Amino acid sequence: MFPIISKEILSSTITKYVIHAPFIAKKRKAGNFVMLRVVDNGERIPITLVDSDSNAGTITLIVQAIGKTTKLLATKNVGDSILDVVGPLGVPTPIELHGQIVCIGGGVGTAEVYPIARALKDVGNTIYSIVGARSKDLIILEKEMGAISKEIYVTTDDGSYGRKGIVTDPLKELLDANKDIQAVYAIGPLPMMKAVSNLTKTYSTKTLVSLNAIMVDGTGMCGGCRVSIGGKMKFACVDGPEFDAHLVDFDELIMRNRTYVDLEKIADERCKLTPSIAALAGGVK
Amino acid sequence: MNYVNPMKPSERMKIPRQVSIEQTAEERNRNFNEVSAGLDEARAVLEAARCLECKNPVCIEGCPVTIDIRTFIQLIFKKDFIGAANKIREANYLPAICGRVCPQETQCEIVCILGKKYEPVAIGKLERFVADYEISNNLFIPPVITNHIDQKVAIVGSGPAGVTCAAELAKLGYKVTIFEALHGLGGVLRYGIPEFRLPREILDIEMERVRQLGVEIYKNFVVGRTATIDELFNEWGFEAIFLGTGAGTPTFMGIPGESLSGVYSANEYLTRVNLMQAYQFPDSDTPIKVGKEVAVIGGGNTAMDAVRTSLRLGAKKAYLIYRRSRKEMPAREEEVHHAEEEGVEFMMLTNPTRILADGNNWVCGIECQKMELGEPDESGRRKPIPVKGSEFVVPVQTVIEAVGQKPNPIIQTTTEGLDVSKWGTIVVNDVQLTSREGIFAGGDLTRGGATVILAMRDGKIAADAIHKYLSDKQDGKTESK
Numbered sequence: 071m072f073p074i075i076s077k078e079i080l081s082s083t084i085t086k087y088v089i090h091a092p093f094i095a096k097k098r099k100a101g102n103f104v105m106l107r108v109v110d111n112g113e114r115i116p117i118t119l120v121d122s123d124s125n126a127g128t129i130t131l132i133v134q135a136i137g138k139t140t141k142l143l144a145t146k147n148v149g150d151s152i153l154d155v156v157g158p159l160g161v162p163t164p165i166e167l168h169g170q171i172v173c174i175g176g177g178v179g180t181a182e183v184y185p186i187a188r189a190l191k192d193v194g195n196t197i198y199s200i201v202g203a204r205s206k207d208l209i210i211l212e213k214e215m216g217a218i219s220k221e222i223y224v225t226t227d228d229g230s231y232g233r234k235g236i237v238t239d240p241l242k243e244l245l246d247a248n249k250d251i252q253a254v255y256a257i258g259p260l261p262m263m264k265a266v267s268n269l270t271k272t273y274s275t276k277t278l279v280s281l282n283a284i285m286v287d288g289t290g291m292c293g294g295c296r297v298s299i300g301g302k303m304k305f306a307c308v309d310g311p312e313f314d315a316h317l318v319d320f321d322e323l324i325m326r327n328r329t330y331v332d333l334e335k336i337a338d339e340r341c342k343l344t345p346s347i348a349a350l351a352g353g354v355k
Numbered sequence: 356m357n358y359v360n361p362m363k364p365s366e367r368m369k370i371p372r373q374v375s376i377e378q379t380a381e382e383r384n385r386n387f388n389e390v391s392a393g394l395d396e397a398r399a400v401l402e403a404a405r406c407l408e409c410k411n412p413v414c415i416e417g418c419p420v421t422i423d424i425r426t427f428i429q430l431i432f433k434k435d436f437i438g439a440a441n442k443i444r445e446a447n448y449l450p451a452i453c454g455r456v457c458p459q460e461t462q463c464e465i466v467c468i469l470g471k472k473y474e475p476v477a478i479g480k481l482e483r484f485v486a487d488y489e490i491s492n493n494l495f496i497p498p499v500i501t502n503h504i505d506q507k508v509a510i511v512g513s514g515p516a517g518v519t520c521a522a523e524l525a526k527l528g529y530k531v532t533i534f535e536a537l538h539g540l541g542g543v544l545r546y547g548i549p550e551f552r553l554p555r556e557i558l559d560i561e562m563e564r565v566r567q568l569g570v571e572i573y574k575n576f577v578v579g580r581t582a583t584i585d586e587l588f589n590e591w592g593f594e595a596i597f598l599g600t601g602a603g604t605p606t607f608m609g610i611p612g613e614s615l616s617g618v619y620s621a622n623e624y625l626t627r628v629n630l631m632q633a634y635q636f637p638d639s640d641t642p643i644k645v646g647k648e649v650a651v652i653g654g655g656n657t658a659m660d661a662v663r664t665s666l667r668l669g670a671k672k673a674y675l676i677y678r679r680s681r682k683e684m685p686a687r688e689e690e691v692h693h694a695e696e697e698g699v700e701f702m703m704l705t706n707p708t709r710i711l712a713d714g715n716n717w718v719c720g721i722e723c724q725k726m727e728l729g730e731p732d733e734s735g736r737r738k739p740i741p742v743k744g745s746e747f748v749v750p751v752q753t754v755i756e757a758v759g760q761k762p763n764p765i766i767q768t769t770t771e772g773l774d775v776s777k778w779g780t781i782v783v784n785d786v787q788l789t790s791r792e793g794i795f796a797g798g799d800l801t802r803g804g805a806t807v808i809l810a811m812r813d814g815k816i817a818a819d820a821i822h823k824y825l826s827d828k829q830d831g832k833t834e835s836k
Contacts, residue, residue: 081611107538111632113640114538138640154538155574215724286631286641289536289577290763291603292623298614303607309767322614325716329616333642340637 072106072152075128086120089281094119100189100281101163101312104129105288106161107154109144110336115139116179116285118182119158126232129155129281132210138337141301145346149281159288160311163278165189168252172244174200174216174266176258178212183257188273190255191218198238198251199223202258206231223313226338240266245273252276256315262325267315277315281306284327298322358408359429367613371402373402384666384697387550387634394455396436397482403431406476409468417463417479422446424463426477426769431481437494439485444498447811448522449515449561451458451490452544454483455553458687458809466635467698484787494619497567502528506825509534509593511578515807516566516798517599520821525568527822532593534578539630541602543799546630547622549660573616579765584794593826594701595793595821598781599814602760602799608652612710613756617644617718621653621661621757628664646752648672650721652707653757654684655804658689661755662699673699674749676725678706678739702749704728706741710754717781721746762800771793786820789812795821 076088103118115137119129135144146152152210157182163186165264169352175189191197203225222233223240225255230244233240239259245251256266263279270277277344283295283306290308299319304310341347360367376392378381383390394402411435412425413481422443423498425783428440443450459479467475489495506529510521513535515831525531539545545819566572578584578600587593607613624643631641649670651662665673675694677684680703684691695701704726713719725745728737761779774782774790781796783789789796797813799805 083568097581098379111633111635111639125551155576156536156577159577248677257636286626287537287546289580290765291605292626293605293607294623295619296607296614303609303613320612326614326616329644330642331642332649333636336637337642343785348506 071153072155073151074146074148075126077148079144080132081207082180082206083136083179083335084132084210087133087143088091088128089131089152089155090127092124094155095122095127095346096124097127097130098122098160100165100185101160103160103311104131104155104157105194105285106143106156107153107157108139110153111224112142112153113139114154114286116159116282116311118185119281120181120185130179135332138341141338141341141347142344144150145344152258159307163189165193166331167194170196170198170239170248170251172198172200172241172251172254173219174241174254174256174258174262175215175258176208176237177208177281179201179258179262180209180215183242183255184211184214186193186255186257187215188218193204193229196220197200198244200225200237201232202226202237202262204228206223235322236265237262238269241266242269244271245275253278254272255279260327262322263315263318264320264324267318267320278312279318279325281313281314281318282311282327283307283323284329297309360404360406360408360432361812362404364407367407368469369403370401370405372405372477373398373480374579375480375589377677378785380407380693380696380698383551384663385464385665389554390551390693393487394480395482396488396632399431399481400434400791402477402481403428405469406432407468411459413466413468414463414476418446419462420447421462421818422482427485428476428478428481431485432715432801435531436485436488440489440495443482443485446518446767448565449811450482451486452515452553453808453811454479454481454486455557456544456548457482458806460688462808472722484717490557495564497564498526498529499729500526500569504528504530504825506595506829507532507591507593508589508821508825509578509587509596510599511596512536512542512599512601512602512798513540513562513572514599514798514810515544516601516800516810516814516817517542517597518562520597520599520795520797520818521570521814522565522568524566525570527818529822530571531569532573533565534576535572536577536600537630538574540572540574542599543603546626549625549629549658549664550664552660558824577765579769584766584770586689586795594757595795595825597787597814597817597821598766598789598794598796598800599810600763600766600800602780602802602804604761604763604779605756608758609706609754610707610709612712612718613700613713613729615710615718616716617752618754618756619709621651621657621755623758624661624755625657628668634668643668644753645670646718648674648749648751649753649755650674650676650707650749650751652676652756654679654686655757655758656686656690656756657760659686659694661757663697664693665753666697669752669760674702674751675699675700675740676702676705676707676721676723678704680704680728683736692697703762706739707754708746711748718752718754720750722746722748760799760804761805787817788820791822793824
């Protein structure tokens with residue numbers, strides 16, 4: 071069992087959890103993820119590790135409540151425990167000195183790119199950050215990203231905060247203005263990562279993305295997370311989750327990730343019958 | 356050699372081989388309950404009476420873990436069922452599992468003298484009977500461990516190889532810790548073998564008995580990631596490590612269309628159903644999608660498990676596509692027979708060439724070509740050769756590939772000095788020692804895909820070798836003091 075040490079609401083749907091998991095805390099590196107299962111009969115889902123404290127034996131996760139498991143997690147409070155947490159999984163991000171880098175986070179993806187940006191900053195890279203979301207409410211970690219960045223740009227689709235538009239707008243300006251940008255790290259929804267990749271391809275700028283594919287075990291056992299990278303089959307859980315964006319077949323992955331959309335809706339409907347989840351969503355008990 | 360059965364051999368031979376009580380095929384292909392209920396007490400005793408009590412019991416030689424089969428059957432005849440269970444457990448700590456999933460027909464039963472003229476003694480069913488008797492009457496007493504040795508052994512993986520090695524070492528008095536990557540214990544017994552062949556309660560009970568030997572268990576612990584092998588030696592203080600991480604990485608055929616929705620590796624498909632209980636969706640949260648028509652590719656036990664599972668998940672038609680003929684199929688005869696009874700349609704000498712998509716990126720069919728058998732290949736089986744122009748399409752909405760597994764490479768790639776074969780298996784000597792001192796390995800990790808009982812045999816041999824290694828190491832320490 072993995073007790074929740076602290077819980078902080080970052081937005082209406084996004085929550086930060088600090089969880090006691092000493093073995094994972096000791097080994098976590100930027101780019102790693104965990105698989106977690108909240109309850110018996112629950113699903114195993116991959117969640118990126120945002121931070122860890124090996125002295126305190128804790129790991130930090132930032133999770134958006136969008137499906138049944140993440141909503142169930144949101145009902146858990148300090149003192150409650152998560153049934154299963156396993157990791158750290160995946161190949162850690164190679165932390166190298168590139169020079170100038172753009173780090174882009176879309177929605178809750180900002181929580182995933184933040185530890186990578188911080189590690190890259192720590193080895194001497196200059197970071198330009200772009201944080202984007204649908205609306206103001208979903209912008210997270212702006213302050214944290216700002217603190218490690220030379221410049222930070224915030225965009226919202228609806229213009230409710232920062233600049234109205236999408237992350238590729240300031241990215242294009244940065245790439246046009248600064249020929250010394252060596253690499254781009256982008257983590258967020260697949261259409262966003264695809265758009266970033268398409269843009270940077272025209273500048274031949276090295277671009278890395280973290281792929282969130284359907285996983286069951288997260289250790290290379292099921293092959294559910296297979297993705298096409300340069301025409302070759304790779305498993306996101308053990309060969310990734312980070313890949314060279316210019317080699318990723320995004321359309322294939324976008325289609326694959328829709329496999330269970332209808333069943334996910336059924337599971338989500340069920341959520342509304344769970345009083346604690348319904349209460350959380352402001353629904354009627 | 357004493358005889359306990361007063362009947363003459365000719366009388367014993369007249370008794371027909373006793374059969375298990377089974378769910379009918381029409382009933383069971385729609386549920387996940389166990390196919391066979393096993394033998395009842397009367398049938399078990401009658402079956403035991405068939406045993407000729409050979410002076411030279413060749414059945415024991417046929418058993419990979421050399422269970423004293425003659426004696427345990429004599430004990431059944433004398434109705435000392437617990438004595439029989441304990442006799443088996445001297446050689447095999449997991450009788451309720453082996454009695455169900457062991458391929459007895461190619462091991463102990465194939466050499467049974469009675470089988471030369473009649474049918475062999477149903478050794479597997481007798482093993483299962485005493486194990487079940489002990490469970491249902493709650494008569495199990497954990498072995499008392501009198502000797503305690505202050506040396507720690509780590510077991511990586513809680514599959515049949517690992518738990519057998521753990522149990523043997525714990526009985527000898529070692530401090531044993533099992534590390535399991537998943538949230539449930541049993542390895543392939545839990546994620547791979549369906550409940551209709553091995554009910555979860557049985558597996559849970561057998562695993563609990565391993566724990567009762569004082570074995571410490573860490574679940575959710577991926578050795579190589581959560582801690583490396585070298586950390587287990589240097590920081591955790593283990594003096595020997597047994598690797599039993601199996602062959603859990605699926606291989607794909609590499610034909611077009613494998614990334615479509617509706618295509619599964621058998622591993623993913625069975626893991627969703629067995630480990631994650633997707634068949635109970637939405638009461639359990641893990642989804643699975645099964646079309647009206649399902650094609651399973653492969654001819655092994657995993658393929659049989661996947662295709663029989665498909666019927667139980669509601670498929671109207673379940674095809675088993677295999678490129679050789681039925682004779683070459685590596686699956687157990689009993690499983691093939693059960694699959695046929697349940698209505699699986701066998702498409703032999705058929706090889707898939709591509710998977711076809713509908714407009715929504717979902718599988719809508721599988722294109723295959725007919726094959727014919729040529730000369731024997733390196734495996735000794737006749738090599739299938741495509742028949743030109745024989746392509747045809749089978750309409751299906753789900754495709755499951757059960758075409759083989761490789762070992763998971765996490766430990767090999769995070770541990771220096773471990774020799775690995777070109778198939779990804781770990782190289783071991785005749786006592787399961789790897790190329791690194793203190794590291795032993797066995798089961799599918801070294802064999803690349805074999806049986807539960809061979810994994811258990813490896814676990815036992817490794818336990819003996821670890822015992823010898825640690826005793827020598829301890830003696831060396833004592834001498835140098």
